[in-house]
Amino acid sequence: MSQLLSKKIIAWYQKHKRSLPWRTHRNAKDRDYKVLISEFMLQQTKVSTVIPYFNKFYKKFPNISSLAKARITSVLKQWEGLGYYRRARNLHLTSKILNKDFDSSLPADINQLKNLPGIGDYTASAIMAIAKNKSFIGIDGNVKRVLSRIFAIQQNKDFIKNIEKKIITMKVSKNCSDLMQGIMEIGALLCSPKKPDCQKCPIQKYCKFSFRPNAEIIPSRKIKEKYFYAFFIEKKNQILFSYNKSFNFLKEMINLPLVEIEKNHSLTKITKTLFDKFEIKNTPLKKINYNISNFKMIITIVYLKNNLKFNNQNFFWIDKKKIKQKILSVLTKKLIEASN
Ligand code: SF4
Structure with a gap:
């Protein structure tokens, strides 16, 4: 057959x-x-x-x-x-x-x-x-x-x-x-x-x-939700970026500093994992959703003052006028647009 x-x-x-x-x-x-x-x-x-x-x-x-x-x-x-x-x-x-x-x-x-x-x-x-x-x-x-x-x-x-x-x-x-x-x-x-x-x-x-009219339909994969913080920090005419090494979908691309969070998280504790010294701005947090093939990202944008300290070698400043010349993922473009 x-x-x-x-x-x-x-x-x-x-x-x-x-x-x-x-x-x-x-x-x-x-x-x-x-x-x-x-x-x-x-x-x-x-x-x-x-x-x-x-x-x-x-x-x-x-x-x-x-x-x-x-x-x-x-x-x-x-x-x-x-x-x-x-x-x-x-x-x-x-x-x-x-x-x-x-x-x-x-x-x-x-x-x-x-x-x-x-x-x-x-x-x-x-x-x-x-x-x-x-x-x-x-x-x-x-x-x-x-x-x-x-x-x-x-x-x-x-x-x-x-x-x-x-x-x-x-x-x-x-x-x-x-x-x-x-x-x-x-x-x-x-x-x-x-x-x-x-x-x-x-x-x-x-x-x-x-x-078999009642046959079991193989369930389609449930889309998982994952939670993240993206940090938006401006200094004069520059924005802080990070060179991504952690997330597969952005591997070796640049992005705003991004960290995955658990449901019961503390914003200060999480921020400390990236920055040695920082101050959170009063600007209200913004949320955006972004779909990756097998999960949904729920990202909260956190605004920090520029008086921070970090010794993370993956962080660097980019002049706003030069951002357009960089190769950016759709997610990064979306985050920058939403942050402004
Ligand atoms: S292969 Fe799929 S579409 Fe074709 S008869 Fe079987 S269940 Fe139906």
Whole structure:
């Protein structure tokens, strides 16, 4: 049955796939490069958000060697606003290795792929399937949901192992690329977490979920709330910034000094963790919310007087007129705008 199931998915995908910029290519090298950029950009980010960034990035760096030769500041500038900036740095490093050692293509060996910066198990399997048409399926949230429904796989400690077993039975010798993308496309267009559109689904006949009206719907991840303080401090025409080393989504970017807080916190105690000497201004605190892919940040902006003392080497002043020239995350821009 599984071979037939794969054929149905592939046939449906070929007819109904969305037209996405990384799905068309001029030749094998162009295909490798587009799949590589899209897989990096799509980590933790929705397709609709990625499309304009992908187009802009590809226009600026049309192939692996142009990306490899670019300065990291120019790469980060194209990535500005997409978040999780570590991805841009890793993509840049990977492009240098591909340019030097792999003739500006992707290796067709999964272990060589996994040795490249920023490529883990999922991305390596997805690249092997999509770019190299090899018999692999990367298991992300969408793929998990679709396959667990088709085969009625219970969410227990063997969940992933049982999905992997089913994947082995589905693999085809040709069109592995369309099979992987077809499963992802069904997950994106039809098999939504809350209301799967089984009537339109090409594999309804084979899907155990669609025969069980009371079947357990795999719960979508609950969005967690996390609390932060951001500190806004002005000195003449300058603002205090920090070079972020703690938060993944801002890794190695600059931001207002930011600290995560617990529910029962003391503002003075928390502020002491960053500054040796400070005075809190009377300015009323401002709150902003900001959504990251898997959590919601609730940030309180605290205003401090500029007579502070710190010996944190990650803190530095930036002239207000020069801020626009810096590479800033959307969060940082939002915080500066809200603080003024
Ligand atoms: S039949 Fe319904 S539950 Fe099964 S894969 Fe299709 S959309 Fe998802």
